[in-house]
Amino acid sequence: MTDLLSRHSFVELGARQRARALLDSGTFRELIDPFQRVMSPWLSRQGVVPQADDGVVIAKGSIAGLPVVIAAIEGNFQGGSLGEVGGAKIAGALELAAEDNRKGIETRAVLLLETGGVRLQEANLGLAAIADIHAAIVDLRQYQPVIGVVAGSVGCFGGMSIAAGLCSYLVVTREARLGLNGPQVIEQEAGLEEYDSRDRPFIWSLTGGEQRFNSGLADRYVADDVAQLQQTVTALLQQGVPAQQRSRQAEHYLARLNELDASPHIDAATVRALYQGERS
Amino acid sequence: MRGLQWFNALSAGPAAVAGLPASLKVADGMLGGQPVRFIAVVTDPDNRFPRARTGEVGLLEGWGLAKAVDDAIARGDQRPIIAIVDVPSQAYGRREEALGIHQALAAAADSYARARLAGHPVIALLVGKAMSGAFLAHGYQANRLIALRDPGVMVHAMGKASAARVTLRSVEELEALAASVPPMAYDIESFASLGLLWETLSVSQIEQPTADDVARVGDCLLKAIRDVDGRDLSGRLGASNRAASSHVRQLLREQW
Amino acid sequence: METLSFEFPAGQPPKGRALVGCVGSGDLEVLLEPGTPGTLSIQVQTSVNGAQLRWQHLFERIFQQPTPPALNIEIHDFGATPGVVRLRLEQGFEEIGHD
Numbered sequence: 001m002t003d004l005l006s007r008h009s010f011v012e013l014g015a016r017q018r019a020r021a022l023l024d025s026g027t028f029r030e031l032i033d034p035f036q037r038v039m040s041p042w043l044s045r046q047g048v049v050p051q052a053d054d055g056v057v058i059a060k061g062s063i064a065g066l067p068v069v070i071a072a073i074e075g076n077f078q079g080g081s082l083g084e085v086g087g088a089k090i091a092g093a094l095e096l097a098a099e100d101n102r103k104g105i106e107t108r109a110v111l112l113l114e115t116g117g118v119r120l121q122e123a124n125l126g127l128a129a130i131a132d133i134h135a136a137i138v139d140l141r142q143y144q145p146v147i148g149v150v151a152g153s154v155g156c157f158g159g160m161s162i163a164a165g166l167c168s169y170l171v172v173t174r175e176a177r178l179g180l181n182g183p184q185v186i187e188q189e190a191g192l193e194e195y196d197s198r199d200r201p202f203i204w205s206l207t208g209g210e211q212r213f214n215s216g217l218a219d220r221y222v223a224d225d226v227a228q229l230q231q232t233v234t235a236l237l238q239q240g241v242p243a244q245q246r247s248r249q250a251e252h253y254l255a256r257l258n259e260l261d262a263s264p265h266i267d268a269a270t271v272r273a274l275y276q277g278e279r280s
Numbered sequence: 281m282r283g284l285q286w287f288n289a290l291s292a293g294p295a296a297v298a299g300l301p302a303s304l305k306v307a308d309g310m311l312g313g314q315p316v317r318f319i320a321v322v323t324d325p326d327n328r329f330p331r332a333r334t335g336e337v338g339l340l341e342g343w344g345l346a347k348a349v350d351d352a353i354a355r356g357d358q359r360p361i362i363a364i365v366d367v368p369s370q371a372y373g374r375r376e377e378a379l380g381i382h383q384a385l386a387a388a389a390d391s392y393a394r395a396r397l398a399g400h401p402v403i404a405l406l407v408g409k410a411m412s413g414a415f416l417a418h419g420y421q422a423n424r425l426i427a428l429r430d431p432g433v434m435v436h437a438m439g440k441a442s443a444a445r446v447t448l449r450s451v452e453e454l455e456a457l458a459a460s461v462p463p464m465a466y467d468i469e470s471f472a473s474l475g476l477l478w479e480t481l482s483v484s485q486i487e488q489p490t491a492d493d494v495a496r497v498g499d500c501l502l503k504a505i506r507d508v509d510g511r512d513l514s515g516r517l518g519a520s521n522r523a524a525s526s527h528v529r530q531l532l533r534e535q536w
Numbered sequence: 537m538e539t540l541s542f543e544f545p546a547g548q549p550p551k552g553r554a555l556v557g558c559v560g561s562g563d564l565e566v567l568l569e570p571g572t573p574g575t576l577s578i579q580v581q582t583s584v585n586g587a588q589l590r591w592q593h594l595f596e597r598i599f600q601q602p603t604p605p606a607l608n609i610e611i612h613d614f615g616a617t618p619g620v621v622r623l624r625l626e627q628g629f630e631e632i633g634h635d
Contacts (some may be wrong), residue, residue, distance in 0.1 A: 014558060031535045034555050034567060038531065041524050042461060047537040049612050050585045051559040052567055058532070074467075076560030084463070088528035095529070096536050118412070118437040120447050125410065125463040125522060127437045128476055133419040133526075134386075135513050137394035158437075159416050165386025180382040180413055181372050188442045189372040190331060206378040217380045245389040246383060250346040253383075256297070257339055262328040262375060271378050 007225040011152045011175050018112050018151075019059040021226050022070060022233055032089060041084045042122045050078045055085035057121075058093045064234045065126030067107045067124070069093050075114030075154030080161065082115060083122035087129020091189035101143035108144040108237055109137075111167065112151070116182060117158015121250040130159035136167045143246070145169060147236050150176040150209065151224065157182045165217075165247050169236045171229070172209030179207040202233030205268045215268075215275045217246070282408040282432070282487060283335065285364030287320040289494045290501075292363070297351045301340040303327055304350040311360070312505045317352045319345065320364040321418055331373030337414040338371030342384025345418055349391035353398055355405055360401040360505045363392070365419040366408030369439065385417040392421035401508040406468075406485065410435045423515070424478040424504040428466050428497075430486045434466045464507050475519025478504055540584050541630035542592065544599045546576035549606040557624045560633035564613040564621060568628045571608040594618050598625060605632070 009257035013021060020028045032038050034052035043050045059070045068131045071090040073080045082090075090111070100107040118126035137146050148167035152175025157163050161180050164170055172178065181189075183197035196202065205211060213221035220236070222228045256274050261268075284305065291309040296317060300306060303324035308315050332338030337345075351419045352361055357435055371381060396402045404410075404419035406427040415435060419425070427433050437443070444451045458465040462473050472480055483493040517526050549570035553603060557565045576599060580591055609628075616624070 027400075028406070032495055032528065032531050034565075035553060035569065036531070038524075038528060042463065044537070044581070046457060046461065049537055049559055049614055051565055051612055052555070052610075060536070061359065074558060076558045076563070078559075084522065084524045085528055088525040089532070092529040092532040096532060101329075102281045120438060120443050121461075121464065122442070123464045124435055124471055124474060124476075125525070127416070127420075127435070128474065128516065128522070129525065132417055132513055132516075134389045134416065134419060135393050135396075138390055139397060139512070142397075159413060161382035161436040162386045162389055162413065162416055165380075165383040178371060178382065180385065181377060182446075185436075185438070185442050186372045186374075186377065188445055189369070189439070190374075194331075194372075195374050196397045206374070215380070215541050217383055245390070246385040247346075248350075250387050252349060253343045253387070254347065257343070257379070260379075265374055266378055268378070271380075274379075 010229050014076035015057045019070040019072045029060050031058045039258045040085050046121050056087040056089045058089050059268050066237055069097050070110045071088050071196035073115045078200050079155045080115035081119030082126045083119040084125040091132035094140050098140040109146045111148045111173050113156040114154040115160045117160050133163050141168050145241055152176045168242050170218045171220045173209035173224045174209050176209035177207045178212050212270050217274045283320040283364050284322045286364050286407045289489050291318040297348050300344045303341055304344045316360045318362045320349055321367050328500040332371040336369050337367055337417050339379055339384045342388045342417050346387035346391040349395050353395050358399045362412045363404045363419040365404050365406045365410045367409045367414035367502050368409045370413035377458050388417035401505040403504045406433050413438050423508045426479045427477050429480050429482045435471045436466050473521045475522050476516045540588055541578040542578040542584045544576040545604040547603045549634045554625050556577045556627045557610045559614045564616040566624045566628050567606045567610040569607040573606050576604050578609040580611040
């Protein structure tokens with residue numbers, strides 16, 4: 001009980017508060033802050049109310065004294081979807097962090113991912129921005145860790161789930177979900193029998209944070225607590241780049257998938273056993 | 281089938297990499313006197329994963345693309361890589377989500393991006409659909425994007441029916457909006473206005489390319505390869521319909 | 537979506553600025569910045585059409601007494617109830633007061 005009471009929820013924080021909570025006290029400095037009103041040029045003309053920061057907060061600062069840039073997505077604005085401006089903010093920040101490293105400044109990056117992926121009102125510009133984000137993660141990752149955090153409650157979907165898969169390390173909580181396709185879209189494309197978007201326990205069992213961690217598709221599983229997330233991110237930043245990227249293990253995963261009997265539908269335990277063997 | 285047709289027309293010789301799923305076509309050919317690797321995702325009615333039988337990019341395709349590109353990098357000769365793009369979508373299915381299709385697609389994007397960073401000219405040739413996650417995994421990391429001008433060549437984030445459902449609009453409303461909002465449109469002309477394409481060109485028979493079609497496309501690919509002058513994607517910026525993307529970067533740099 | 541403008545008599549501008557809320561369902565985002573002495577001006581972008589009078593009445597009740605500071609207020613509203621609007625404005629005023 002005392003443990004529960006002393007916790008401070010990270011999930012309940014907005015994007016700006018999350019970034020502030022992770023950075024060393026007093027070091028938070030926002031770039032293109034909301035008062036500069038760099039908003040979506042596409043939403044208003046479609047009758048959709050914009051947000052002053054387009055749902056993305058870029059903040060520089062330090063974590064345990066290490067230079068860091070944080071990109072935090074606000075999941076409550078348009079489902080955390082990425083449009084042209086928000087996408088360019090993330091891509092541009094990662095590009096500058098990579099440039100820093102080429103100049104000898106060891107800027108690391110932390111991505112707080114609460115997103116449904118591409119914002120459909122800006123469709124192809126969102127998709128293009130996400131391709132830029134992928135490119136920038138792969139570039140920066142050569143020098144410094146890029147840490148992805150999926151805390152919840154929106155989760156991380158669409159093209160940004162690919163971005164999560166590119167991160168040096170991925171941190172999830174029990175409230176997190178991670179998957180390429182949103183449940184509704186799978187149901188729409190493949191039918192109710194394939195995927196029942198209203199069956200929440202079923203969806204969580206396959207795509208929830210705990211399952212992703214237990215099947216080796218995430219690196220750390222932490223409680224929804226500011227202090228624990230802060231400690232976890234700090235430790236990963238200090239660890240430096242990983243010996244082996246998850247997204248560079250094609251031989252391993254192809255071999256595992258070749259062992260699988262793909263004809264029946266599979267459950268969570270099958271995935272854990274297939275990818276983790278004895279460990280699960 | 282367009283992807284396969286263009287792959288067969290442009291490449292030559294035996295499969296370049298063993299142990300790939302039948303839904304991937306990978307072979308080396310010659311272009312302007314140098315070896316070039318061609319990669320296409322094609323239909324495979326016998327795919328072990330039922331939701332990836334009609335050209336979708338699924339689990340095997342994502343990891344397989346990564347392997348095919350990694351193999352090209354490992355050769356160490358910086359050979360150009362041509363992604364022939366005709367991908368209707370990523371695979372939508374229960375097995376795919378459960379087994380982490382996002383990670384498979386990340387592997388593909390990772391390999392293409394690393395190839396580009398390692399100095400391989402990477403060119404994407406759009407001959408059919410280039411949809412959403414499938415395009416992110418196969419083509420969108422290229423230094424240069426080339427599209428054939430044809431109603432069947434389209435780039436988008438989501439199919440019309442699903443996009444309508446998710447945005448709470450009818451398909452007709454969606455189409456009306458797309459007509460006035462270029463990034464929402466499905467046609468290649470609107471896409472070109474975003475500045476993301478390096479070149480578009482017309483051919484006489486896109487389904488069954490003639491010798492002349494193949495020669496002209498080969499020429500264009502060669503020009504694109506020679507045009508590659510950097511290892512990033514900055515060549516896509518600059519169009520007025522994508523002005524905010526440049527503006528945001530400029531502000532970030534000023535405030536960094 | 538509608539864009540609405542309002543003006544009320546005000547005192548002196550404060551030093552600070554504040555941002556509260558988010559453009560999420562049933563919520564709104566409020567940006568408060570120092571304005572011209574004597575004038576409180578408000579611009580509202582709202583997803584709910586035809587609510588000009590409701591906003592007018594709400595602001596009149598809030599800004600009648602005491603005289604508000606001179607501010608430029610920008611609101612991005614996503615269907616917030618009057619109670620939520622009042623709450624966010626109070627939060628914004630409090631944040632500005634702390635500066």
